[in-house]
Amino acid sequence: MEKPDTHPVVAAPRIGVLLVNLGTPDAPTTEAVKRYLKQFLSDRRVVEIPPLVWQPILRGVILNTRPQKSAKAYSKVWTESGSPLAFFTIAQMKALAERLHGQADVRYAMRYGNPSIPDQLAAMKEAGCNRILIAPLYPQYSGATTGTVQDEAYAALTKMRWHPAIRTLPAYHDDAAYIAALKTSVEASLATLDFTPDALVISFHGMPERTLYLGDPYHCHCQKTARLLSEAMGRELVVSFQSRFGRAKWLEPATDETIMQLARDGRKKIAIFAPGFSVDCLETLEELAIQGQEQFEEAGGTHYAYLPCLNDSDVGMDMLETLVRRELSGWL
Numbered sequence: 612m613e614k615p616d617t618h619p620v621v622a623a624p625r626i627g628v629l630l631v632n633l634g635t636p637d638a639p640t641t642e643a644v645k646r647y648l649k650q651f652l653s654d655r656r657v658v659e660i661p662p663l664v665w666q667p668i669l670r671g672v673i674l675n676t677r678p679q680k681s682a683k684a685y686s687k688v689w690t691e692s693g694s695p696l697a698f699f700t701i702a703q704m705k706a707l708a709e710r711l712h713g714q715a716d717v718r719y720a721m722r723y724g725n726p727s728i729p730d731q732l733a734a735m736k737e738a739g740c741n742r743i744l745i746a747p748l749y750p751q752y753s754g755a756t757t758g759t760v761q762d763e764a765y766a767a768l769t770k771m772r773w774h775p776a777i778r779t780l781p782a783y784h785d786d787a788a789y790i791a792a793l794k795t796s797v798e799a800s801l802a803t804l805d806f807t808p809d810a811l812v813i814s815f816h817g818m819p820e821r822t823l824y825l826g827d828p829y830h831c832h833c834q835k836t837a838r839l840l841s842e843a844m845g846r847e848l849v850v851s852f853q854s855r856f857g858r859a860k861w862l863e864p865a866t867d868e869t870i871m872q873l874a875r876d877g878r879k880k881i882a883i884f885a886p887g888f889s890v891d892c893l894e895t896l897e898e899l900a901i902q903g904q905e906q907f908e909e910a911g912g913t914h915y916a917y918l919p920c921l922n923d924s925d926v927g928m929d930m931l932e933t934l935v936r937r938e939l940s941g942w943l
């Protein structure tokens with residue numbers, strides 16, 4: 612390499628915080644959803660079937676059928692500001708940046724779609740961030756969520772000559788700040804209802820059941836969140852797992868079957884919430900709030916309420932600020 616005339620520019624050092632969520636299509640169209648699902652469902656942390664077997668199924672069947680169906684579902688919850696998952700994640704980033712008073716460069720990335728983790732890490736490095744906290748926004752750890760975010764970040768670092776120091780936010784499924792925020796948020800939402808629920812359902816995104824036996828802690832993390840919240844609230848919570856995908860057996864009981872059974876058992880008024888999602892998204896606003904209500908009423912239920920995620924609420928941001936400041940200790 613030819614020797615340049617000047618020393619390379621070295622930016623003033625900064626602390627960076629990168630909030631990372633799952634990602635979402637760029638638009639509620641078949642094409643955009645297809646692009647998104649192709650990247651998402653090609654992640655070997657998400658679908659643990661050998662690519663030689665899986666890719667022909669994905670490209671031949673799934674990507675020719677599911678995008679159209681999913682695009683219809685997305686269009687029911689899409690807003691003027693775009694996908695709910697994206698705009699709530701951006702709102703969280705802005706609120707956290709404000710709370711950290713310029714002490715850190717706060718950005719966000721998506722594991723699938725845009726902005727990508729490698730692009731954001733490169734931009735932060737360029738801006739001088741030599742210490743970066745990567746915060747996957749998943750309270751419960753799973754290889755398919757937290758694990759793959761960390762894989763992607765570490766892979767991006769292999770392209771950098773001068774690494775920033777890296778910290779990662781651990782799963783916070785049993786953190787007192789998280790449980791307290793959920794209790795406050797759920798109780799505040801319940802107080803706005805014009806009925807008293809006969810049952811309170813806590814729904815987590817599902818995973819293939821075999822991941823539990825392979826050592827993924829996700830199932831235990833969900834159960835522990837539910838137990839701690841139930842103890843904190845002093846009331847029973849009915850645990851279930853939603854969004855089944857594919858033919859394998861998933862964690863049970865399934866949310867749709869659970870709510871229909873509650874109606875059949877005479878529990879005609881229910882409220883449901885999903886604390887495994889940091890922000891509201893397709894899986895909560897369409898599957899729980901819309902489809903869930905239809906299923907419950909078809910089974911004879913009379914009163915149904917979906918309670919929102921923490922999103923960028925004050926109580927949710929108090930919690931996120933507590934977690935982030937803790938991980939930044941010694942840096943800030």
Ligand SMILES: C=CC1=C(C)c2cc3[nH]c(cc4nc(cc5[nH]c(cc1n2)c(C)c5CCC(=O)O)C(CCC(=O)O)=C4C)c(C)c3C=C
Nearest residue numbers: 633634635636657681696753755816818856887892893894
């Ligand atoms: C919160 C944790 C999540 C886990 C665990 C998870 C596992 C998981 N998901 C799929 C397949 C799909 N998930 C989809 C949407 C989706 N999933 C999560 C979160 C978790 N997924 C979120 C936040 C979202 C919503 C995204 C949005 O844009 O709002 C979808 C796409 C939608 C659809 O076509 O139904 C698929 C597909 C698998 C296979 C899996 C476990 C291995």
Ligand SMILES: [Fe+2]
Nearest residue numbers: 816817854894
């Ligand atoms: Fe999912």
Ligand SMILES: [Fe+2]
Nearest residue numbers: 830831832834
């Ligand atoms: Fe378990």
